[in-house]
Amino acid sequence: MAKGVANELLGLNDPAPFGLFNAAGASPFLLIGDHAGAAIPEALGDLGLCDADRRRHIAIDIGVHGLGHRLAERLDAPFLHQIYSRLVIDCNRNPARDDAIPVVSDGSRISGxxxxxxxxxxVRVAAIHAPYHQAISERIDARRAAGRDTILLSLHSFTPVMGGIARPWEVGVLHWLGCTHFAHAMLAALRDTAALTVGDNVPYAMDATDFTVPxxxxxxxxxxAEIEVRQDLITSVEGRMLWADHLAQAAKDALQRIS
Incomplete structure (x- = not known):
């Protein structure tokens, strides 16, 4: 899509479509956050949503922005994350899918x-979805050209209750096709921490609805590995620091298991 089409949406006061923290991180890990941001372009107003809805899980993976930064520090890894809300366009969906730009999410109407x-x-694809994924591709390809391995860690969070049903897991590891050995090793490493309740492809299972990892x-x-952390555990600074420690240790242990 031409640059001019992208500029039809994002104005001078709008942020760039992605953020990059610790770009020079030297470890094999590349952290990504498809739903880490909640921004809405000025041209779209509030999408017809109230303030409360714009802060809900329907708009953002609560806690992931801070968790990703802390984990990037502990792993010495880059963290490339989306700035805009998943309600503007969901960067973990194929942009051709209807649900890439939802009109209803968890009971809330998105009239915009x-x-x-x-x-x-x-226009939304060109302004937000495409440059985010181009940035991921360019970073992976540059690492490969430099002879560096890449392990992609996709960070998400999930609600403690959905549809009236409690979700007991504190963290889930999602995987599907491709090179799943690291995901299985990280699952095992997290389960070695007896105090944690760890889900294998729960509360979500990676499948054809996912876009970024596939x-x-x-x-x-x-x-x-795609990591889902329960949102109530990472709403505070202390919680995000604790879970960055858990995930960093599990990632390092998993790396040793597959080496």
Whole structure:
């Protein structure tokens, strides 16, 4: 998509579509956060949402922004994360899917997403989705060209209750196709911490609805893991620091298991 099309959405006061922390991180890990941000371009107003909805899990993976930064420090890894809300466009969905720009999410109507034509959808893809994924691809390819391995760690968070059903897991490790050995090793490493309740492909299972890991890791034969942490555990600074410690230790242990 031409740069001019992207500029139809993002104005001078809007942030860039992705953030990059610790770009020079020397470890094999590359951290990504598809839903770490909650920004909405000025041109889209509030998408018809109240303040409370813009702070809910429907708009952002609560806690992931801070968790990703702390984990990047502990692993000496880059953290490349989305700035804009998943309700503007979901960067973990194929942009051709209807749910990439949802009109309803967990009971909340997103009136600003209703009735979009293909041109309006294409503008959001060009401004936000495409540059985010281009940045991930360029970083992976540059590492490969420099002879560096990459293990893709995708960070997400999940609600303690969904549809009235409590979710007892504190953390889940998601995996599907491709090089799953690291994901299985990280699952085992987390389960070795007896105090944690760890889910294997729960509360979500990676499948064809996911976009980021399948798009970047599968065709390049990259080791990967998608990590889901329960949101109530990482709402505080202290919680994010504790879970950065848990995940850093598990990632390092998993790396040793597969070496």
């Amino acid at each position: 997403n209703e009735g979009l034509n293909e041109a309006a959808r294409a 798009f970047h890791a599968f065709p390049r034969d990259l080791a990967y």
